[in-house]
Amino acid sequence: MMRAIKPDGQLTGRMIEKHLRCLCNEIGVRLAGSRGERQAADYIAAQMRAAGADVAIEEFPVRERFVQAEKLEIRLGGKWRRFPCSLLSNTPGTAGKTLAAPIAFLDAQTGYQRQNLGFLKGKAVLHFGSHIQTADHYRRLMAAKPAFLMFADVRYPGKVVTADGMFPAYTAKYGAVPTVSVAYLDAWDFMAAGARAARLRVRGGMRAGMSQNVIAELPGADAGAGVIIFGAHHDTQADSVGADDNGTGVAAIMALAGMLAGRRRRKTIRLISFGAEEQLSAGSAAYVRRHRREGLSGAGLMINFDSFGSRLGWTTLEASNARLAGFLADCLQKHDIYPKVSSDMCPYADHFPFAAAGMAAAYIGRNNCAAGRFFHHRPDDDLSRVSCDLVAATAAAVGRGAARLAARQDWPFKLQADAQLRRRVERAWNEMFGGWQGWGGRPLLKNQN
Numbered sequence: 392m393m394r395a396i397k398p399d400g401q402l403t404g405r406m407i408e409k410h411l412r413c414l415c416n417e418i419g420v421r422l423a424g425s426r427g428e429r430q431a432a433d434y435i436a437a438q439m440r441a442a443g444a445d446v447a448i449e450e451f452p453v454r455e456r457f458v459q460a461e462k463l464e465i466r467l468g469g470k471w472r473r474f475p476c477s478l479l480s481n482t483p484g485t486a487g488k489t490l491a492a493p494i495a496f497l498d499a500q501t502g503y504q505r506q507n508l509g510f511l512k513g514k515a516v517l518h519f520g521s522h523i524q525t526a527d528h529y530r531r532l533m534a535a536k537p538a539f540l541m542f543a544d545v546r547y548p549g550k551v552v553t554a555d556g557m558f559p560a561y562t563a564k565y566g567a568v569p570t571v572s573v574a575y576l577d578a579w580d581f582m583a584a585g586a587r588a589a590r591l592r593v594r595g596g597m598r599a600g601m602s603q604n605v606i607a608e609l610p611g612a613d614a615g616a617g618v619i620i621f622g623a624h625h626d627t628q629a630d631s632v633g634a635d636d637n638g639t640g641v642a643a644i645m646a647l648a649g650m651l652a653g654r655r656r657r658k659t660i661r662l663i664s665f666g667a668e669e670q671l672s673a674g675s676a677a678y679v680r681r682h683r684r685e686g687l688s689g690a691g692l693m694i695n696f697d698s699f700g701s702r703l704g705w706t707t708l709e710a711s712n713a714r715l716a717g718f719l720a721d722c723l724q725k726h727d728i729y730p731k732v733s734s735d736m737c738p739y740a741d742h743f744p745f746a747a748a749g750m751a752a753a754y755i756g757r758n759n760c761a762a763g764r765f766f767h768h769r770p771d772d773d774l775s776r777v778s779c780d781l782v783a784a785t786a787a788a789v790g791r792g793a794a795r796l797a798a799r800q801d802w803p804f805k806l807q808a809d810a811q812l813r814r815r816v817e818r819a820w821n822e823m824f825g826g827w828q829g830w831g832g833r834p835l836l837k838n839q840n
Contacts, residue, residue, distance in 0.1 A: 402646045402647065402649070402650045402783050402786055402787040402790065403646075403783050404778075404779035404780035404781075404782070404783045405779070406642075406646050406649075406783070407639070407642045407643070407646060407779040407780075407782045407783050407786075408774075408779040410438070410638070410641070410642035410645055410646070411634055411638045411639070411642050411774055411777065411779065412774070413434060414431055414434070414625070414632075414633075414634075414638045414641060414642070415632040415633070415634045415638055415773060415774060416632070416774070418430045418431050418434070419632050420627055420629070420630065420631060420632055420633075421625060421626050421627045421632075421633065422455060422456050422480075422626065422627065422628075422629060422669075423453045423454075423455060423456070423480070423600070423602045423626045423666055423667035423669060423670050423673065424453045424454065424455030424456075424598075424599075424600025424601060424602050424667070425455055425600070428602060428603070428625065428626050428666055428667075429603065431625040431626075431641070431664075432448060432603045432605050432625060432664070432666065435605045435625060435641060435645060435664045436448060436605050436607075438645045438648070439605065439607035439645065439648050439662065440607075441649075442607075442645070442648035442649040442652050443609070443648075443652040443653075444607035444608055444609055444648050444652065444662065445607070445608040445609075445610070446605065446606065446607050446608075447605075447606045447608075448603050448604070448605055448606070449603065449604045449606060449677075449678070449681065450601045450602065450603050451601070451602055451603070451604070451666075451667075451673070451674065451677040451681075452599065452600070452601060452602075453600050453601065453602040453666070453667045453670060453673055454480070454481055454559070454597040454598070454599065454600065454670075455597065455598050455599070455600030456478065456480040456556075456596075456597060456629060457595050457596065457597065457598050458478050458484065458593060458594070458595040458596065458629070459594045459595040460592070460593070460594040460595070461476055461477070461478055461484075461571065461591075461592070461593045461594070462476075462489075462591070462592045462593075463475070463476040463541070463571060463573065463589065463590075463591050464589065464590050464591075465494075465581045465586045465588070465589050466586060466587060466588040466589070466590075467581060467584050467585075467586055468584070471590070472581075474573060474574070474577045474581070475552050475573070475574065475577070476541070476552060476571035476572060476573050476591075477552045477553070477554045477555075477571060477572045477629055477630065478569070478570070478571050478593050478595075478596065478629075479542065479554075479555050479556050479557050479570040479571065479572060480555075480556030480557065480597065480629070480669070480670055481556050481557045481558070481559050481562045481567065481597060481670060482540075482556075482557050482562065482567040482568065482569060482570040482596070482597070483567055483568070483569055483596045483597060484569060484593035484594060484595050484596030484597075485539075485569050485591060485592055485593045485594075486596075487592065487593075487594045488592065489590050489591070489592040490515075490538050490539050490569065490590060490591050490592070491538075491588065491589070491590035492513055492514050492515040492537075492538035492539065492588065492589060492590070493513075493514055493515065493587060493588050494514065494515050494516075494517060494586055494587055494588060494589050495510060495511050495514035495515070495516050495517070495537075496516075496517050496519065496582065497511065497516055497517070497518050497519065497532075498519045498520070499518055499519055499520025499521075499522070499523070499545075500519075500520060502519075503528045503531065508531050508532065508534070508535040509535060510535075511532070511535040511536075511537045512535055512536045512537065513536065513537070513538050514537050514538060515537070515538055515539055515540075515541060515588070515589035515590075515591070516532075516537045516538075516539070516540050516541065517541045517543060517573075517578060517582065518540050518541065518542045518543070519543050519545060519578070520542070520543070520545055521542055521543075521544040521545060521546060521553070521555060521572075523557075523558075523561070525822060526560070526561055526564070526565075526822055526823070529557075529558075529561045529565055530564075530565050533565045533566055533567070533568070534565075537568055538568070539568050539569040539570065539571070539589075539591050540568060540569070540570040540571070541570075541571055541572075541573045541578070541589065542555065542570060542571070542572050542573065543572075543573055543574075543575050543578035544572060544575060545575065546762035546763065546767070547575060547762060547765060547767065548575040548576060548579075549574065549575060549576060549765075550574050550575075550576045550577065551574055551769050551770075551771070552572050552573060552574045552577075552769075553572055553574075553628075553767060553768040553769055554572060554628035554629040554630060554631060554768045554769075555572055555628065555768060556628075556669060556670050556671070557570060558671045558823055558824075559670055559671060559673060559825075559830045560671075560823065560824055560825035560829065560830045561823075563825070563830035564825070564830075569591060569593055569596075571591065571593070602626070602666030602667040602673065602674060603666045603674075604663055604664070604665050604666060604674050604675075604677065604678050605625070605663065605664040606661065606662075606663050606678075607644075607648055607661070607662040607663070608659065608660075608661055609648070609651060609652055609656070609659065609660040609661070609662075610659050611656045611657050611658045611659040611660070611797065612655070612656065612657050613657040613658070613800070614659075616657040616658045616659075616800060617658050617659070617690055617691035617692075617802065617806075618658060618659045618660070618661055618690055618691035618692075619658055619659070619660050619661070619691055619692050619694070619793050619796060619797055620660075620661045620662075620663060620691065620692065620693040620694070620745070620750075621643075621644045621647055621660070621661070621662045621663070621693075621694050621695075621696070621793070622640075622644070622662075622663045622664075622665060622675065622693060622694070622695045622696070622741045622742065622745075623637050623639075623640025623641045623643065623644050623663075623664055623665070623695065623696045623697060623741070624637045624640065624641070624664065624665040624666070624667075624668030624669070624672075624674060624675075624697065624741055625637070625641045625664045625665070625666060626665075626666050626667055626668055626669050626674075627669065628669050628768040630769075630770050631768060631769060631770055631772050632770075632772065632773055633772055634700070634772055634773050634774045634776055634777050635698045635699075635700045635701060635764065635766070635772055635776050635777050636697070636698040636764070636767065636768070636772055637668070637696070637697045637698055638777075639696065639698065639699055639700035639777060639782045640695070640696035640697050640698070640699065641664050642782065643696045643699075643782055643783075643785075643786035644662045644663075644664060644696065644786075645662075646783065646786060647662060647786055647790045647793075648662050650787065650790050651790060651793070651794055651797075654794050654797070654798075655798060656794070656797035656798055657797065657798060657799065657800055658691065658796070658797040658798075658799075660793065660797055663675075663678065665678065665741050668697075668740070668741050671738075671739070671823065671824065672738075672739070672740065672741050672743060672744055672824075674741070675741035675742075675743075675744045675745065676744045676824055676829060677829075678744070679744040679745060679747065679748040680827060680829060683748050683827070687745070687748040687749060687750055688748060688749025688750065688807070689749055689750070689806045689807060690750060690806070691750060691751070691802075691806060692715070692750065692751045692752070692753070692796075692802075692806065693742050693745035693746075693750050693751070693752045693753070694719070694742070694752075694753050694754075694755065694789060694793070695740055695741045695742035695752070695753065695754045695755070696755050696756075696786065697740050697741065697754065697755075697756055698756050698757065698763075698764060698767075699755050699756050699757040699782065699785060700757065700776070700777040700778055700779070700781060700782040701757045701758070701759045701764055701776060701777070701778070702776060702777065702778045702781070703759050704757050704758050704759030704760075704764070705730075705731055705757065705758060705759075706723070706728055706729070706730040706731070706755065706756070706757050706785065707730060707731050707732075707733065707754075707755070707756045707757060707758055708720060708723070708730035708731070708732045708733070708753065708754070708755055709732075709733045709734075709735060709736065709737060709742075709753060709754040709756075710732070710733075710734065710751075710752070710753040710754075711734075711736060711746050711751050711752045711753065711807065711808035711809070711812060712734070712751065712804060712805055712807070712808055712809050712812075713734060713809075714803065714804035714805065715751050715753060715804040715805075716732050716734060716753070717804075718792070718796075718803055718804055719753055719755075719789065719792065720732055721792075722788050722789055722791065722792030723785065723788050723789065725788065726784060726787070726788035728784065728785055728788055730755070734809070734812070735812070736752065736808065736812055736815065736816050737754065738816075738819045738820075738823055738824075740754050740756075742754045743816070743819075743820075744820070744824070746808055746812075746816045747816050747817065747819075747820035747824070749807055750806065750807070751802075751804065751805065751806045751807060751808070752808070755785065755789065757781075764776075
């Protein structure tokens with residue numbers, strides 16, 4: 392099933408497609424800690440070894456989402472109507488029991504301005520917003536003791552449920568209640584109809600598991616010259632084969648290994664496929680925590696590929712300082728790819744922990760709507776959404792620039808974020824990731840009911 396493909400040094404759309412077919416069609420859904428995620432890691436390791444890289448697999452503990460059945464019903468017009476839902480990772484199920492409660496509404500954009508969230512106690516809370524931005528908001532929400540939560544993803548106003556997760560550092564510290572995603576337009580309909588009650592039954596939930604980072608090394612001639620790290624993640628969200636998120640990134644770094652292996656270089660090139668990115672970059676956070684004392688700060692550059700293959704849309708580039716952004720934009724523009732450039736640092740992707748560790752960091756993605764990608768975390772994130780030729784062209788453009796950079800002794804940009812951005816990164820790292828101590832792989836606390 393997963394035979395190693397002998398690299399030919401060419402980074403082509405056909406090669407990208409071959410990798411994507413194995414990841415998405417043969418292996419399929421790759422939840423953190425699952426058998427599918429491990430199969431993907433083994434496949435990636437085989438490809439990297441075939442390309443001539445030295446390969447290691449580092450494991451770390453996670454909570455695996457293991458759901459056998461889920462049922463959400465809303466009482467409308469005197470009758471119970473069923474709506475689709477998806478349990479968020481790092482939140483518990485209902486132990487097979489049915490929880491019933493009156494509905495309360497909380498707008499995530501403004502609702503936390505309330506001094507008192509006590510009105511949520513014992514309620515089925517429709518949380519109109521897909522993320523909880525601060526630990527204090529989450530602490531206050533758990534302190535209110537809701538019966539369960541229903542998250543409506545305000546980024547994508549459709550009828551399809553998007554899968555997501557709660558931040559591990561939050562749930563480890565403050566506990567969790569059963570929390571499911573619901574489709575935006577379903578939430579609209581049952582609120583417009585004056586729904587007053589909900590009931591939820593989830594068999595399964597979270598269980599202890601192990602995820603893995605696959606690390607492929609192409610050593611440079613000068614150990615002191617620094618390192619260029621390419622990253623991507625091989626896990627997916629629930630019910631999604633993740634062709635673009637992030638099969639495209641993983642296929643790219645496997646192809647880059649073959650393209651770069653035979654080139655002379657002073658700097659080391661390291662290609663890492665991370666596990667558990669969909670649990671707030673747990674894999675990349677585990678990597679930087681483990682290797683931070685080896686001197687990551689100022690040691691080089693991390694380039695993260697994530698969801699950059701959408702057939703229709705625009706390429707995005709995020710970099711930790713202006714000169715780095717200029718360098719990478721130039722690499723892309725030389726091959727007729729013109730990115731939308733940002734100097735911010737998004738905490739929801741695998742380059743962020745490297746920025747927190749003091750490395751120069753960049754992210755290459757591709758959007759097709761104002762909120763990101765309309766098929767984000769959905770079952771229809773399949774090969775039909777991806778342009779393999781575009782993925783190959785983008786990865787090759789960055790790879791050629793990296794090859795030139797690896798041959799140099801110096802760096803044409805500084806190896807850290809701008810000062811103001813560094814402060815923002817540090818705050819988010821401590822707030823959302825739990826800082827350098829992290830969540831420590833501790834199990835979820837008991838339900839707050």
